[in-house]
Every structure is written in C-alpha cells, then in structure tokens.
Amino acid sequence: MSKILIRGAQVLGGEPQDVLIDGSEIAEVGQGLAADGADVVEAGGKILLPGLVDLHTHLREPGREDSETVLTGTRAAASGGYTSVFAMANTFPVADTAGVVEQVYRLGKESGYCDVQPIGAVTVGLEGKKLAELGAMHESAAGVTVFSDDGKCVDDAVIMRRALEYVKAFGGVVAQHAQEPRLTEGAQMNEGVVSAELGLGGWPAVAEESIIARDVLLAEHVGSRVHICHLSTAGSVEIVRWAKSRGIDVTAEVTPHHLLLTDELVRSYNPVYKVNPPLRTERDVMALREALADGTIDIVATDHAPHPHEDKDCEWAAAAMGMVGLETALSVVQHTMVDTGLLTWEGVAERMSWAPARIGGAAGHGRPVSAGEPANLTLLDPAYRGAVDPAGFASRSRNTPYEGRELPGRVTHTWLRGRATLVDGKLQ
Amino acid sequence: MMRHLISAADLTRDDAVLILDTAEEMARVADRPIKKLPALRGRTVCNLFFEDSTRTRISFEAAEKRLSADVINFAAKGSSVSKGESLKDTAQTLEAMGVDAVVIRHGASGAPYRLATSGWIDAPVINAGDGTHQHPTQALLDAFTMRRRLIGPDAGLGQGLDGKRITLVGDVLHSRVARSNVDLLHTLGAEVTLVAPPTLIPVGVENWPCEVSYDLDSTLPKSDAVMMLRVQRERMKAAFFPTEREYSRRYGLDGDRMARMPGHAVVMHPGPMVRGMEITAEVADSERCTVVEQVANGVSIRMAVLYLLLGGNEPAVTHPAPATTPATKRSAPASASRIEEK
Incomplete structure (x- = not known):
C-alpha cells in the first residue's frame, strides 16, 4: 500500500495540519510534512475526523436484500464517512445464533468498504421470551459484544434483568429499544396535538420513558451497564440525566432525524416521515440537542433503516417504519449541532466515533488521529451546501426524509485502514 | 374551494x-x-x-x-x-x-x-x-340538518350556525365524525362541546376549537343540538370503560336526559345507532331525533x-x-x- 499525504486538513476542526498515512496506519501528524512520493490530498478548509462508527445500522442481509445488502449498506456507510457499523439483529433469519452473526461478519469482511460488527439478538427470534445463546455469539468469529432486540423491546422485566446480568461475564452490553408494547399498540406517530388532529394512533412519550426508567434501575440493581437506543423524548433525557447523576452505567444514543425533524411533518401523511420511535415535538428536538451537547446523550447513531420504494409509496398505516441515514448523518449533525454552536468538531468526533467505538468495543476504531493509529479517517468539506438527492445514494434504498432539503457539509474522503473507500465523494 | x-x-x-x-x-x-x-x-x-x-x-x-x-x-x-x-x-x-x-x-x-x-x-x-x-360529507350533512331544523330551510340560506351550541357525545377518540364536525361547526360559527369519558378523548384535544366536558347532564340544558356518537362494544375490552351498562348510565341519552334539553333542541346520530348503548329506543324514535332526516x-x-x-x-x-x-x-x-x- 502506498503513502497518502492529507495536506492542510483541520484535524478535529483545529489548526491545519498534514497527516501522512503509510500503509494501514497513520505515520505522522504535523505541519509541513514532505510529500516524499506520497499521493497528496489537498485538504485546505476541510475537517479531518476519525472514521465514524455507527452503533445502530440495519443492513437487512440476510432476508431483505431487496432493501439493502451488507455490500450496499457498507458502501453507503463509506459514503457517509463511516469505517465501522454495528448491524442490527432483526434480519430474516434473526441474528440470534452464532451461524447468522458469522455470516454477517463474513459478508462485511468481503465488502471491504467498512467493518461490520454484528449485533446479536437478546432473545430467540426477538420474541422476548427466551434468551438467545449470547455466549455462543460472543465466542463466534463475529465476537459479538452488543446485544439488542431492536425493533422490539425486551419488555419482560425478568428477561431484561437476566440479559443485563448474563452479558457481564464477557463484557457485553444490552442495547434496549425502549417501547412499552401495550402502550403502543396500533401506534402510528407521536401522541399529541398532531396525532389528535390526524386521527393516527398515538405513540406516547411515556411508553419510551417508562421502559428507560425501569431499565436504568435494573442496571443499577444488578450492576450492569445498559445502552438506550434512539432516545427520542425530553422526558427520556431527564431520566438518563438522573441515572447518570446517580452513577448508573447507562449510555444513550440519538438519531440524526430526531435532532432535526418533528411530528408536524406527518401532516403530509407522507410515510417517508414514518419512523420508530416516531418524530416528536420541537420541545423534544431541542432537549435532545442540548443533551447531546452536554453529554447526557453519549452518541449519534443513525438507525439507518432501508425500505424498498413500495413500502413507502402507500398510505401511512400500511407503510414501513424507518429512514435511511448513513449518507446524511454527518450533514445533519453539522446542521443541528455544529452550525448552531452546540458542538465543536472534536465533540462530533467523540459522539460519532470515539464514544460509539468504546460502547460497542470496536477494536481499531474510534482512535485518536495520531501517529501509530489505524488510518481510519473521514475528510469533510464543511462549506459545501447542496440539496439532498437520493438518486445519488449508495444505499439500495431511497427512503430519506431529506430529499430536496439543503444540508451543509459533504464527506469527500474516507479511509479504512489506509485504503481509500471514498475519494472526492466517489466510492472506490 | x-x-x-x-x-x-x-x-x-x-x-x-x-x-x-x-x-x-x-x-x-x-x-x-x-x-x-x-x-x-x-x-x-x-x-x-x-x-x-x-x-x-x-x-x-x-x-x-x-x-x-x-x-x-x-x-x-x-x-x-x-x-x-x-x-x-x-x-x-x-x-x-x-x-x-x-x-x-x-x-x-x-x-x-x-x-x-x-x-x-x-x-x-x-x-x-x-x-x-x-x-367531511358527514359533517356537512349534519350541519345541513342543524341549519334546517334550528334556522329553517329557507331562512337558513346564506347562513352559518353562528352561536348555536352543539354537543357531541361519545367515542371522540376513534371518531372521524367528531373531528369533521368540530372543524366544520367551528368554521360555521357554532360553539362545540365534546362530552365523553376521559379515556375516549384524544391526548392533544386542547388544540381543537371546542370545549371538553366529562359531564353530560350539565351540558344538556345548554345544547341546541346533541349528537350521539356510536360507541362500539369492543371498546370495552380495551378498558376504555368498565361495562356497557356503566357507559349507558353515565353517557347514554335516555328520555329523562332528553327532557333536560331545551324544547327546540334536536338529537342527532350519524348512524348506525347502538340502541341501548349510547341511545335508548325512546329517544331514537322520538320526534326530536333527526336520524332519518x-x-x-x-x-x-x-x-x-x-x-x-x-x-x-x-x-x-x-x-x-x-x-x-x-x-x-x-x-x-x-x-x-x-x-x-x-
């Protein structure tokens, strides 16, 4: 592998520096480095970040290859600046055995665009009744450390307690999709003023908050850590803040769409805005931004949820829930957190690379941008302005809520262990 | 338009x-x-x-x-x-x-x-x-019925329902008829009150252009028209109310309650009626009931x-x-x- 010199990039948004990649590692970081035969990438005005890590991605393979495959999903990830993604377990068959997680792991290795770390199901078939063989998944080639029934809540308090306890044996973590099932039967959107008007079944904030409250108390009781997926309400923020102040080992994520969009958009009945948990209110959005800024919410995770066109080109109730997000995440975070002054670029690196890698145990990812580290890097042009055009997506699906919306910033280069997966916005 | x-x-x-x-x-x-x-x-x-x-x-x-x-x-x-x-x-x-x-x-x-x-x-x-x-056509036909009855077919031409007090009773939560009527009646100048058990009023109702009451008896004397909404018996199973009989006692319209309405006031129902649930036969078949109209x-x-x-x-x-x-x-x-x- 040849040498690459990234010249004049603002590393973590700081002063311009040169970064020399030699093979799979960062060889040197400093000013005025000699090209010395390396390929030079002029990066003046651009931001250099550690390769992004997504703790919450749906790659759909095996089972729903019509919406995404590991290959197309990892290409989308590379386009969005990611070098590591955690693939959720709600595939067909469910990733609840060593066999399925190893398949996903192997497909990730073959893709070459982005490391894929499979997430294992907590319970067999995501049914919430019987623990899956968590140990076997951990000991498999995939080395699973994150377990989640995402898409479904582990609602049985005893099963949740046991899962939290059991994974301590090998340093695992349970990522909870917090949704009290009885309170959300027939739920179609956030319950509130807009749902009352539109006549769509309500998904009340309390259905999320009550599960989070229960689970942080369970985690405290058994001395485990717990991770909360896609936290979406102001009340959830309060609970997590309280739990952290109490010393409970809880981490939480927020999606880019919950940082920007509100349930007012549902007035269009356009299912591109249908997602679970649902878009909430302006007040929730502001609370989530503040919580991400002050560290109550640890990370941004995309919940990239590809769906084929026909599953969104229909009436609201019939539509699938979810949005693609890998290719727009960094732009949305720049728009909502950086351009608003809430986060520095170093803060973005923490929330989109370092912290998710720590929580999920992604070896070689989420590292400092310094000599001797694996060359997992993302280069972003923050001055770019352009309307989102799903036709240009690498994902197999187009279900983005941002079509036609102008968002700032564009990932121009991504390196995975020194190999350029994205150059000038083009996949390699 | x-x-x-x-x-x-x-x-x-x-x-x-x-x-x-x-x-x-x-x-x-x-x-x-x-x-x-x-x-x-x-x-x-x-x-x-x-x-x-x-x-x-x-x-x-x-x-x-x-x-x-x-x-x-x-x-x-x-x-x-x-x-x-x-x-x-x-x-x-x-x-x-x-x-x-x-x-x-x-x-x-x-x-x-x-x-x-x-x-x-x-x-x-x-x-x-x-x-x-x-x-919406249900709301329009309801408004049309009210205008004919409360103002008159000819006298009503060109007019709305300004100042008329309309009460809607029943399963507002699951009712498209209620939503349409609240919107249209408000547009036409009427004052709308929704009456239901709190379980059958949607969260978020505070933004609707109407009043909400949990008490039917106090609302009836102030009503020019009372519209009974159908209440499906299955709702009981989802714990929206304890029993059919309790619902009828608290929110059903019977002869005694009808007598509390002003003399000119009418009883309406979008149909199909669940007789014995939200409305008794005595009321449904009375002169004041506009269902067939x-x-x-x-x-x-x-x-x-x-x-x-x-x-x-x-x-x-x-x-x-x-x-x-x-x-x-x-x-x-x-x-x-x-x-x-x-």
Missing part, C-alpha cells in the same frame, strides 16, 4: 355555506316526481370502498345517479396490504379507465389525502371517511359536493336544460372558478 374534498378543516366558511345552499337546491329535486338532474351526464364516478359501509356507499351512489353520473362501485375490502394490491395501483387502474372522480372510504387515516396529493391520479378525490381522521340530507349534500367539484359550467337546478359535453373530461374540475362565479 379546493379540487378535492379531503377534510372539513379545508373548507372556508364561504365554501361550506355554498355547499349547504346548493344542497338546499338539491333537496328540492328530491320532492319532484323525477328526481334526476343532467348535471353529471357522461361523467364516471367511482366509489372506491376499502371498508364496508353500505350506508355511505348507497348515499353517494344515490347522489351520483340523481346527477346522471355513471357509477362504478369498487369494493376492495380489507387493507391494500392484505389484498396484495397497493392503493397506488388501484388508483392508477381507475385512472386508466377514465374515471372522473373518486369517492374513497379507507380504514387508514390519510389515505384520501395520499391519493389526492401523491400524483397517482388526476381526478378529484372525495373523502367518504378515512380511519379515525375525517368524514340526516340520511335524506346526506344524499342532498353529496349531490351538492359532487356537483360543485365536478359540475363544470352547467347550472345545477335553476336552468336544467343543456346537457354537458362528455368529451372533455379533464376540463371538468373547473369547480374553483365555477364556485366563485356563483
């Missing part, structure tokens, strides 16, 4: 009054020996019903036939998903057959809005009830809506001579200018 009729909230006061006044003209046709007008001759209207609703469907069908439209009934029971064909494909099939308007009833809130705004078809869309969202008025209102959305340039009743020209179907929805001229 809009090209489609999706929500009662979309109607301006002028639109609504025009529809009520036009319905008054249509009602007169019903008194003629030959109850038929040529206004929609050569036009094809499809009644696209994804949900069973014999009443609403035959009401639209009667309205369409009295306006001389060709009628296609498409009963696609069950959701589009369970049927295997999407709403989009069904719509495009109808479009290809040259349908000039689609009357749609669908179990999913927002389905008519999607049909009208997604570019799937060009034809005007009339919402005949969608999920728990809207049922509402059904008759429904045909007049639907004629008015179809005529105004599709009628082109032909006057409806006053000069019923010339036939429409069926060749130019796309020119049909000139309803906006047509209505402003009037």
Whole structure:
C-alpha cells in the first residue's frame, strides 16, 4: 500500500495540519510534512475526523436484500464517512445464533468498504421470551459484544434483568429499544396535538420513558451497564440525566432525524416521515440537542433503516417504519449541532466515533488521529451546501426524509485502514 | 374551494355555506316526481370502498345517479396490504379507465389525502371517511340538518350556525365524525362541546376549537343540538370503560336526559345507532331525533359536493336544460372558478 499525504486538513476542526498515512496506519501528524512520493490530498478548509462508527445500522442481509445488502449498506456507510457499523439483529433469519452473526461478519469482511460488527439478538427470534445463546455469539468469529432486540423491546422485566446480568461475564452490553408494547399498540406517530388532529394512533412519550426508567434501575440493581437506543423524548433525557447523576452505567444514543425533524411533518401523511420511535415535538428536538451537547446523550447513531420504494409509496398505516441515514448523518449533525454552536468538531468526533467505538468495543476504531493509529479517517468539506438527492445514494434504498432539503457539509474522503473507500465523494 | 374534498378543516366558511345552499337546491329535486338532474351526464364516478359501509356507499351512489353520473362501485375490502394490491395501483387502474372522480372510504387515516396529493391520479378525490381522521360529507350533512331544523330551510340560506351550541357525545377518540364536525361547526360559527369519558378523548384535544366536558347532564340544558356518537362494544375490552351498562348510565341519552334539553333542541346520530348503548329506543324514535332526516340530507349534500367539484359550467337546478359535453373530461374540475362565479 502506498503513502497518502492529507495536506492542510483541520484535524478535529483545529489548526491545519498534514497527516501522512503509510500503509494501514497513520505515520505522522504535523505541519509541513514532505510529500516524499506520497499521493497528496489537498485538504485546505476541510475537517479531518476519525472514521465514524455507527452503533445502530440495519443492513437487512440476510432476508431483505431487496432493501439493502451488507455490500450496499457498507458502501453507503463509506459514503457517509463511516469505517465501522454495528448491524442490527432483526434480519430474516434473526441474528440470534452464532451461524447468522458469522455470516454477517463474513459478508462485511468481503465488502471491504467498512467493518461490520454484528449485533446479536437478546432473545430467540426477538420474541422476548427466551434468551438467545449470547455466549455462543460472543465466542463466534463475529465476537459479538452488543446485544439488542431492536425493533422490539425486551419488555419482560425478568428477561431484561437476566440479559443485563448474563452479558457481564464477557463484557457485553444490552442495547434496549425502549417501547412499552401495550402502550403502543396500533401506534402510528407521536401522541399529541398532531396525532389528535390526524386521527393516527398515538405513540406516547411515556411508553419510551417508562421502559428507560425501569431499565436504568435494573442496571443499577444488578450492576450492569445498559445502552438506550434512539432516545427520542425530553422526558427520556431527564431520566438518563438522573441515572447518570446517580452513577448508573447507562449510555444513550440519538438519531440524526430526531435532532432535526418533528411530528408536524406527518401532516403530509407522507410515510417517508414514518419512523420508530416516531418524530416528536420541537420541545423534544431541542432537549435532545442540548443533551447531546452536554453529554447526557453519549452518541449519534443513525438507525439507518432501508425500505424498498413500495413500502413507502402507500398510505401511512400500511407503510414501513424507518429512514435511511448513513449518507446524511454527518450533514445533519453539522446542521443541528455544529452550525448552531452546540458542538465543536472534536465533540462530533467523540459522539460519532470515539464514544460509539468504546460502547460497542470496536477494536481499531474510534482512535485518536495520531501517529501509530489505524488510518481510519473521514475528510469533510464543511462549506459545501447542496440539496439532498437520493438518486445519488449508495444505499439500495431511497427512503430519506431529506430529499430536496439543503444540508451543509459533504464527506469527500474516507479511509479504512489506509485504503481509500471514498475519494472526492466517489466510492472506490 | 379546493379540487378535492379531503377534510372539513379545508373548507372556508364561504365554501361550506355554498355547499349547504346548493344542497338546499338539491333537496328540492328530491320532492319532484323525477328526481334526476343532467348535471353529471357522461361523467364516471367511482366509489372506491376499502371498508364496508353500505350506508355511505348507497348515499353517494344515490347522489351520483340523481346527477346522471355513471357509477362504478369498487369494493376492495380489507387493507391494500392484505389484498396484495397497493392503493397506488388501484388508483392508477381507475385512472386508466377514465374515471372522473373518486369517492374513497379507507380504514387508514390519510389515505384520501395520499391519493389526492401523491400524483397517482388526476381526478378529484372525495373523502367518504378515512380511519379515525375525517368524514367531511358527514359533517356537512349534519350541519345541513342543524341549519334546517334550528334556522329553517329557507331562512337558513346564506347562513352559518353562528352561536348555536352543539354537543357531541361519545367515542371522540376513534371518531372521524367528531373531528369533521368540530372543524366544520367551528368554521360555521357554532360553539362545540365534546362530552365523553376521559379515556375516549384524544391526548392533544386542547388544540381543537371546542370545549371538553366529562359531564353530560350539565351540558344538556345548554345544547341546541346533541349528537350521539356510536360507541362500539369492543371498546370495552380495551378498558376504555368498565361495562356497557356503566357507559349507558353515565353517557347514554335516555328520555329523562332528553327532557333536560331545551324544547327546540334536536338529537342527532350519524348512524348506525347502538340502541341501548349510547341511545335508548325512546329517544331514537322520538320526534326530536333527526336520524332519518340526516340520511335524506346526506344524499342532498353529496349531490351538492359532487356537483360543485365536478359540475363544470352547467347550472345545477335553476336552468336544467343543456346537457354537458362528455368529451372533455379533464376540463371538468373547473369547480374553483365555477364556485366563485356563483
């Protein structure tokens, strides 16, 4: 592998520096480095970040290859600046055995665009009744450390307690999709003023908050850590803040769409805005931004949820829930957190690379941008302005809520262990 | 006025009054020996019903036939998903057959809005009830019934329902009739009060232009019209109220309660009634109950809506001579200018 010199990039948004990649590692970081035969990438005005890590991605393979495959999903990830993604377990068959997680792991290795770390199901078939063989998944080639029934809540308090306890044996973590099932039967959107008007079944904030409250108390009781997926309400923020102040080992994520969009958009009945948990209110959005800024919410995770066109080109109730997000995440975070002054670029690196890698145990990812580290890097042009055009997506699906919306910033280069997966916005 | 009729909230006061006044003209046709007008001759209207609703469907069908439209009934029971064909494909099939308007009833809130705004078809869309969202022609026929009863068929022309106190009682949460009525009655100047157990009032109701009460008895003496909403017995199973008998005792309308209403006040019900649940037979069969009248008025209102959305340039009743020209179907929805001229 040849040498690459990234010249004049603002590393973590700081002063311009040169970064020399030699093979799979960062060889040197400093000013005025000699090209010395390396390929030079002029990066003046651009931001250099550690390769992004997504703790919450749906790659759909095996089972729903019509919406995404590991290959197309990892290409989308590379386009969005990611070098590591955690693939959720709600595939067909469910990733609840060593066999399925190893398949996903192997497909990730073959893709070459982005490391894929499979997430294992907590319970067999995501049914919430019987623990899956968590140990076997951990000991498999995939080395699973994150377990989640995402898409479904582990609602049985005893099963949740046991899962939290059991994974301590090998340093695992349970990522909870917090949704009290009885309170959300027939739920179609956030319950509130807009749902009352539109006549769509309500998904009340309390259905999320009550599960989070229960689970942080369970985690405290058994001395485990717990991770909360896609936290979406102001009340959830309060609970997590309280739990952290109490010393409970809880981490939480927020999606880019919950940082920007509100349930007012549902007035269009356009299912591109249908997602679970649902878009909430302006007040929730502001609370989530503040919580991400002050560290109550640890990370941004995309919940990239590809769906084929026909599953969104229909009436609201019939539509699938979810949005693609890998290719727009960094732009949305720049728009909502950086351009608003809430986060520095170093803060973005923490929330989109370092912290998710720590929580999920992604070896070689989420590292400092310094000599001797694996060359997992993302280069972003923050001055770019352009309307989102799903036709240009690498994902197999187009279900983005941002079509036609102008968002700032564009990932121009991504390196995975020194190999350029994205150059000038083009996949390699 | 809009090209489609999706929500009662979309109607301006002028639109609504025009529809009520036009319905008054249509009602007169019903008194003629030959109850038929040529206004929609050569036009094809499809009644696209994804949900069973014999009443609403035959009401639209009667309205369409009295306006001389060709009628296609498409009963696609069950959701589009369970049927295997999407709403989009069904719509495009109808479009290809040259349908000039689609009357749609669908179990999913927002389905008519999607049909009208997604570019799937060009034809005007009339919402005949969608999920728990809207049922605008029901609200219009209710308002029409109130105006006739409380003001008078002739005296009411050109008027709204200003200052009238209307009480809606029952399962507001699951009711598209309630949502449509609140919107339209407010537009027409009425004061609306919703009465229900708190479990059957939606979270978020505070933004609706109406009052909410949990107490029927105190509301009745202040009502010019009391509309009882159907309460499905299945709701009991989901713990919205403990028993059918308790619901009836607290929120049902019986003879004693009716006696608390002012002498001129009427009792309404969108049907079908659950006798013994929200309304007793004594009330349902009384002179003050407008249920049968509402059904008759429904045909007049639907004629008015179809005529105004599709009628082109032909006057409806006053000069019923010339036939429409069926060749130019796309020119049909000139309803906006047509209505402003009037």
